[in-house]
Amino acid sequence: MTRVPFLLLPVLILLACSFSLTACGGKQTLPLLTKADSLSEEPASCTSIFPQGAWQFVHSIDFTLKHGGGSTVIGVTSLGPDSLECALVTPEGFTLFSGTLDRENNFAVTRAVSPFDNPSFALGLLEDLQAIFRKPVGELQQGSLSEPPAPVCRYTTNDEKVTDILSDKNAETCWQVRNYAPDKELIRAIAARSCQAAGPGSGSASIPQQLELQTSGPTGYTLKMKLISAEHLPN
Template identity: 25%
Template structure:
C-alpha cells in the first residue's frame, strides 16, 4: 500500500509550457466527417470497464492496480473501484454531479484526490457536452476538433486511424495540462464499428506534480440503463 500511496498521491495536476497548436483549414464539406470521427472516440450508453492500471515508480520500476469503472455517458455518472491485484479495495467512489466516497483508505479518502481521478475518467471517456469551436487538420494531417468547457479550458480530440486517437487538455492560456493516447484496437459488442475499442490508454499529467498511468483493457461490457 505504501508504494501505491507514493505514486497515486500525485493525481493533482498543473501547468506546462507547451503552446496551443494551430488548426489547419479544410473544405466545409469535410467538417461533418471530422465531427463524426471525433465523436466516435467516446463511448455511448452505459459500460463496465475492467483495466489493469500501470504507473511508474522511482528507479524505472512499475507497479499495478486494478480498476473497475462503470460509466454512463448520457447520465454523466461514474462508479469507480480501485483495488490491489490481490483484490483489496482501497477506494470505492461515485460521481453524480458531485463526488461521493463509499470507502477510502487514507490517503485515498481525500476528496481532492478522488475529484482528480474522476476528472481523468471524464477526460478519457466522456464526450464534451458542447459542439467543437473549431475543426480542421493538425500539422501532421490528422483530423482535430477543439472544444471549450465551462471552466474555459480547451480540449483537442485528434483522430488518426481506427482507435488510434489522442486527447489534449489545455489551460485557458493555452498551456498543455494533460494528454490521453489510445491504441491497440479491439472490436467489442456495442463499441463503435468504425474505430473499435482501445485496448490500451496512456494518460499523462504535466507540470510540477507529474504522473503517468497506462490502462490495459481486461474486459468491457455494455450494461442496460437503470
C-alpha cells in the first residue's frame, strides 16, 4: 500500500480545518442587481454551465492555503442521474477520501484517511462540489450587475443564501459562480477558463480546461483544478 507522503500531512490537516469555513472575513459583499423583466422559464444561460447526464472528470488539483503551504492531489468526480461520487487520490495512487452525494444532498463517506475523516472536511468538500457541478436551488432573478457590469442569474434560498452565475464569454473566463452567505458576504468564488466543446454525443456541454475556486476569510484556500480527462458516460 502506498503511504501518504510525510510532508503532505501537515498541509492536509490545515486544509481539513479550512474546509469548515463559512464567512469569516473577506469583505466582498453582494453587488446590487438590476432586475430584468419577469421570466416565464429558466433561461439556458443560467444552467448551461452545469454538466448534463453522466460524466467522469479527472482533475489535477493544486491546494494553496491563504497564509502559505499547499500540495497537489488528483480529484475524480463521477456524475450520474441520481448521485455524485468523488475521490481524492495522491499522485502516487493512494486514496485519501471518497464519498457519494445523492439528489437529496445526503453525503455518505466511503473512505477517509486522517485528517480527511474530519466531518467538517466532508461538509466543505460537499459544498465545493455542489458549487462546481450542480445547478443552484432557490428563487431565480435575472438581470445585470452594476459593478462589475455583467449579466447575471441570481438564486436566493429560503435561508437567504445567494448564488450568482455570470457567463463572461471573455478572453479570461467563460463563466463564474459566486456564493454569498446570508449576511451578504462572499464566501466562495469559482472561475472557469478555456472552455471547450465536449464533442459528439454530449449535447451542448462546454467543459472548462481550468477551474479556480477561492474561499474567503483568514484561513481561506484556493483550488486550481486542471482538467486531465472528461468522459461523457452512457446514462
